[in-house]
Every structure is written in structure tokens, then in C-alpha cells.
Amino acid sequence: MQIIDFRSDTITKPTPAMRAAMAAAEVGDDVLGDDPTVIRLEELAARRVGKEVGLFVASGTMGNLVSLLAQCGRGDEVIVGDQAHTFYYEQGGMAALGGIQPRTLRNRPDGTLDLDEIVAAIRDPRNLHYPRTRLITVENTHNRCSGTPLTVEYMQALGKVAREHGLRIHLDGARLFNAAVALGVDVKALTADVDTLTFCLSKGLAAPVGSVVCGDRAFIAEARRSRKVVGGGMRQAGIIAAAGIVALEQMVDRLAEDHAHAAALAAGLAEVPGLQVDAVSVRTNILYFRITRPDLDAAQLVARLAARGVLMLDLDPRRARAVLNYHVTAEDVQAALAVVRAVMA
Ligand SMILES: Cc1ncc(COP(=O)(O)O)c(C=O)c1O
Numbered sequence: 001m002q003i004i005d006f007r008s009d010t011i012t013k014p015t016p017a018m019r020a021a022m023a024a025a026e027v028g029d030d031v032l033g034d035d036p037t038v039i040r041l042e043e044l045a046a047r048r049v050g051k052e053v054g055l056f057v058a059s060g061t062m063g064n065l066v067s068l069l070a071q072c073g074r075g076d077e078v079i080v081g082d083q084a085h086t087f088y089y090e091q092g093g094m095a096a097l098g099g100i101q102p103r104t105l106r107n108r109p110d111g112t113l114d115l116d117e118i119v120a121a122i123r124d125p126r127n128l129h130y131p132r133t134r135l136i137t138v139e140n141t142h143n144r145c146s147g148t149p150l151t152v153e154y155m156q157a158l159g160k161v162a163r164e165h166g167l168r169i170h171l172d173g174a175r176l177f178n179a180a181v182a183l184g185v186d187v188k189a190l191t192a193d194v195d196t197l198t199f200c201l202s203k204g205l206a207a208p209v210g211s212v213v214c215g216d217r218a219f220i221a222e223a224r225r226s227r228k229v230v231g232g233g234m235r236q237a238g239i240i241a242a243a244g245i246v247a248l249e250q251m252v253d254r255l256a257e258d259h260a261h262a263a264a265l266a267a268g269l270a271e272v273p274g275l276q277v278d279a280v281s282v283r284t285n286i287l288y289f290r291i292t293r294p295d296l297d298a299a300q301l302v303a304r305l306a307a308r309g310v311l312m313l314d315l316d317p318r319r320a321r322a323v324l325n326y327h328v329t330a331e332d333v334q335a336a337l338a339v340v341r342a343v344m345a
Pocket of ligand 1: 058059060061062085086139141142143172174175200202211
């Protein structure tokens with residue numbers, strides 16, 4: 001049976017060019033600063049996103065965690081969306097490991113936070129009863145908000161608010177390049193207003209492991225310390241960094257194909273009775289759809305699709321998610337739609 005896997009873009013396997021680069025990678029002890037391939041990836045990444053320095057980390061979760069640990073102390077407050085990956089899916093790492101308090105605001109359906117609500121949430125530093133607000137964190141694209149890209153205009157407005165109140169901004173850019181490709185802008189336009197960011201190599205860009213944290217020199221020095229304390233100092237990490245370089249050099253522009261496939265899948269699903277998808281809101285490679293038939297829930301639908309080789313995730317009782325990725329072709333999308341129609345009939 002042919003498997004068509006829409007569970008996530010994290011299922012992507014390294015390309016032949018990545019495997020060749022990994023086999024040939026020059027390596028050294030990266031904790032001692034000796035790995036030339038890691039250094040090359042960090043420099044390339046920092047240049048791409050317009051920041052001074054990069055830091056290779058094991059995962060997006062580690063990238064977010066070390067970024068927050070490096071910028072916030074115990075009892076400090078971080079303003080974060082209630083649907084943000086950093087809040088929703090990272091085991092409360094900022095609180096558990098950093099003593100950092102998340103101050104959640106409602107994410108709007110497009111993944112943004114209301115700027116007035118942000119201003120209202122900022123604590124008065126003169127009042128000794130309050131924690132100190134240090135940082136705002138946002139996510140681009142926004143995973144739980146239909147993979148929506150935050151726009152350049154929004155990032156500029158957010159930057160203005162942060163500067164006016166002396167706050168820093170961290171960007172969880174796990175899928176930052178999807179946002180830039182979908183919006184047709186240079187990625188630097190989306191990062192100019194943030195102080196720190198992390199992006200993932202191992203999602204749509206198909207590298208097997210890793211993310212890069214970027215920011216200024218002083219921040220990265222702190223983040224490097226934080227990476228060590230969470231056990232993220234890797235030694236001959238050039239083996240995996242080599243695939244990350246290929247990811248950045250060869251896999252960014254093709255993300256547009258994933259977005260086109262997502263739009264085709266959304267259009268097809270929207271025509272199936274019993275399913276509801278807001279096809280217009282599908283902007284990148286992630287789509288969510290609702291099961292409106294009362295006799296079927298998302299878990300049952302996902303199980304029936306899986307039995308026929310189409311893999312998706314049920315993320316709540318009435319909603320399922322499909323994520324387009326490098327291994328799914330336009331023909332696969334049509335084949336998967338035929339399976340969905342058969343199952344729903
Ligand atoms: C928006 C976002 N941030 C962070 C992460 C964490 O990445 P990782 O799985 O590499 O820890 C993910 C993972 O899916 C994500 O979607």
C-alpha cells in the first residue's frame with residue numbers, strides 16, 4: 001500500500017545531496033569551537049536572517065528554551081500567545097527550567113496578538129508587587145493558527161510597541177522560510193524588528209536534525225551557555241550541520257510547491273460533504289479541517305484514512321491537520337483526496 005504522509009513536515013528525510021554532504025563533512029569538537037561545518041552553518045544562517053551571530057541547536061524546542069533562558073531571569077514575565085508552540089507544546093519549559101512566567105494573550109485566528117492587549121499586559125516596573133515584563137514572543141508561521149504567516153507590517157508594528165516599552169522580541173520561526181516564501185518577501189524583512197529568533201532546519205527544509213538561534217553577539221554568548229546547561233553542547237555536530245547547509249541553500253525556494261499542494265488539498269477537502277475547511281485561510285503548508293458529521297469524530301476519520309495509507313493527525317476531537325511536505329507530490333494530493341471522498345462516503 002502506498003503511504004501518503006501528511007502528519008507533519010518533520011517526517012521529511014534527508015535528500016541525496018544532504019546525505020552526500022554529511023558523509024563528506026569536515027568536523028571538530030563544536031563545544032571547543034572547532035567544528036568548521038557548524039561554524040559555516042551558523043554564519044550562513046545569521047547572514048540569511050540579518051543577525052550578527054548564529055548558534056546551532058538540536059531542535060526548535062531547545063532553540064526557544066535557550067533563547068528565553070538567555071534573556072529572562074526567574075520571575076520575569078514573557079508575553080506569549082495562548083496557541084503558541086512555546087506555551088502549548090513545550091512542557092512549560094520556560095517555567096519548569098527557567099522560572100519564567102508566561103503571560104498568555106489570546107491568539108487571533110491569523111496568529112497575531114492584538115497590540116493594544118500587549119500594551120495593556122505590560123507590567124508597571126515601579127510596582128514591586130509585579131513580575132517584570134521582559135519579552136514578547138511570537139510565532140511565524142503560526143502552527144496552531146492554520147500555518148498563517150505574520151506579515152512584515154505586523155512585525156514592524158510589534159517592533160514599535162516593544163521599543164516604546166523597552167521590551168525585547170523573540171521570534172519562534174520554526175517555519176520562518178515558509179512565511180517569507182508565502183509572502184514573497186526577503187526573510188530579513190520579517191526578522192528586522194526582532195531581537196532574537198530560532199528557525200528549524202528539520203521541518204519543511206528536510207534536514208534530519210537541528211535549528212539555528214540567531215541574534216547579536218552578547219545574546220548568543222548567553223544562549224551558548226544556556227545550550228550547555230540543557231545538555232545541548234554537541235561535539236562533531238558538523239555531520240548534521242552539513243545537511244542544514246544544504247537545507248538552506250537548496251530547499252527554501254521549493255517550499256512554494258508545498259504551499260500550492262496545500263491549497264489544492266484544501267480546495268478538494270472543502271468540497272467533501274461533512275468536512276469544513278476555510279480554503280482561503282490556507283496560506284502555507286499547514287491546513288486544519290473540521291469534521292461536521294456528528295457520527296464521525298476526528299480520531300475515527302484519521303484511523304480510517306490511515307487504514308488506506310493516508311496519514312494525518314487528529315489534534316482535537318473535531319479537527320484534523322494535514323501538513324504538506326517534500327515527499328508529497330501533486331498526484332499524491334489527488335490520490336489522497338480520492339481516499340478521503342471514499343471514506344466519507
Ligand atoms: C512553531 C513551532 N515551534 C517550535 C517547534 C519545536 O520544534 P522541535 O520539534 O524541533 O523541537 C515546532 C515543532 O513542530 C513548531 O511547530
